[in-house]
Amino acid sequence: MNQKALKKAKREELAKSRYEHKKPGDLGHMDLKLLPPIAGEKIIKSQKEYLLTLIDDTTRQANFEIIQGKNQHQVRTGLIKIFRRSQIEYKAILRAILSDNGKEFKGSQKHQKQINGYYKAKTKPEGQQHAVALLLEEMNIKHRYTQVRRPQTNGKVERLNRTISEEFLTKVKFENRLHREAQLRLWEYHYHHHRPHQGINKMTPKQKLDTQLYPLKFLQKM
Numbered sequence: 001m002n003q004k005a006l007k008k009a010k011r012e013e014l015a016k017s018r019y020e021h022k023k024p025g026d027l028g029h030m031d032l033k034l035l036p037p038i039a040g041e042k043i044i045k046s047q048k049e050y051l052l053t054l055i056d057d058t059t060r061q062a063n064f065e066i067i068q069g070k071n072q073h074q075v076r077t078g079l080i081k082i083f084r085r086s087q088i089e090y091k092a093i094l095r096a097i098l099s100d101n102g103k104e105f106k107g108s109q110k111h112q113k114q115i116n117g118y119y120k121a122k123t124k125p126e127g128q129q130h131a132v133a134l135l136l137e138e139m140n141i142k143h144r145y146t147q148v149r150r151p152q153t154n155g156k157v158e159r160l161n162r163t164i165s166e167e168f169l170t171k172v173k174f175e176n177r178l179h180r181e182a183q184l185r186l187w188e189y190h191y192h193h194h195r196p197h198q199g200i201n202k203m204t205p206k207q208k209l210d211t212q213l214y215p216l217k218f219l220q221k222m
Contacts, residue, residue, distance in 0.1 A: 020058060020199075024212050027057040029157035030079075030099040032070055033164075038174045049177075051164070052078040054086075054097070055157050059208040060197050061086070062160055064188055066181060072131040075104045079135060096142040098154055106145060107133055156199070 021027045033051045037043050050070050055062040063086050065078040087093065099105040107130030136143045146153040168187045174180040196202040203211070 022058065024056055024058045024061070024209060025093050025095050028094045028097045029055050029057060029154050030097050030105070031154060031157040031161060032067075032075070032102070032104065033161045035066065036169060038176065038180065041176075050074075051161075052082065053157055053160060053164075054079070054082050055160050056094075056205075057156060059205050059212065060156070060160075060200055061192060061205040061209060062188070064164070064184060066177075066184070070102075070104045072104050076131040076135050079132065083139070094139075094141050096144065097136060098144055098146065100146050100154060101148055105132055106130070 031053050033053065035049045035051055048069065050067050052065045052067050052075060053062060063082040065081050067074045067078040083094075133143065164187070168184070172180075172183050172187075174183065192205045195204060197205060197208075200208045
C-alpha cells in the first residue's frame, strides 16, 4: 500500500472511531485495563486486578467495575454488576456492545456465528458456551468486535482508559483496595456530573443524556 492510500485508510479509520450513534444505548464500548498495584501492597502475579469499563457511544456515560482477573467468568460477573447499576442509575438499556478480540470477550470462531455483522453463540452443550457471549445473548444485546490489531476502532473506551489513568489512578494515593473502590465511585460520579467532555461539545455525560431524554426541557434551560 502506497503512502497516499495508507493516509486515506487512516483517515477513514479515524472517522469511524469518531462516529457517534444517535441514541443512548445504541452501542457500548467495552474494555479491560490492568490496574497498577497499590503502593505498599505485596505484589502477587496470580492476583492481578483489572478495571472493566463500559462506555455509551452517544452520551459517554461510563461504568467501571474492578474484577479479580480477566477470564470470561470474571468479566461476566463484572458486566452483570455494571448492567444492574447502570439500569438503576441511568435507566440505560444497551442494544449492542463493541469489544476487542480477547478470549475473555470472545469464544472461538467455530463456536460463534455471524449475523448482520454481529456475533452470536452457537448452541452448545450446557456449560460449554462462552460466558460473556451467553450473557449478552440472554440479555438480547448484540456483540461485535474490533478489527484485529486496530484498537482505534474502539477509540472511545481506549481514550477513557487514558483519562482514568491520568486523572485518577496516578493522582490518588490509595490506602488499600476498599479505599480505591470508594474513590472510584466518587470519580465515576464526578465524571458523569461535573467533568466537561470535549467529544460532546464540553457537556458532561449527564447533560448529554438529558438532551436525549428531555430535549425541550434542556433547551429551555439554555
